Amino acid sequence: MTKHEFEVAMTCEGCSGAVTRILDKLEDVKFEIDLPKKLVWIESDRDVAFLTDTLKKCGKEVKYIGTK
Structure with a gap:
C-alpha cells in the first residue's frame, strides 16, 4: 500500500x-x-483523487502533498 500525505x-x-x-x-x-x-x-x-475527494467531505481545505 502507498502512503499519501495531505495537508x-x-x-x-x-x-x-x-x-x-x-x-x-x-x-x-x-x-x-x-x-x-x-x-x-x-x-x-x-487513487489520490478518490482520497482527496473523501477528505473534502469534512468541509475543510485539502491539499495533496505527495507520497511518503
Whole structure:
C-alpha cells in the first residue's frame, strides 16, 4: 500500500474528529492525523483523487502533498 500525505485545514479536535469519522468508513485504509502540523497520512491502494475527494467531505481545505 502507498502512503499519501495531505495537508488539511484542521484547527481543533472537532476537525480531526470529522476527518477520523470520514476515513473510518473506508475499508482497507490506515491513517494517522497530526493536528498541530495539519497533516493526514493515508495508507491505501486507492487513487489520490478518490482520497482527496473523501477528505473534502469534512468541509475543510485539502491539499495533496505527495507520497511518503
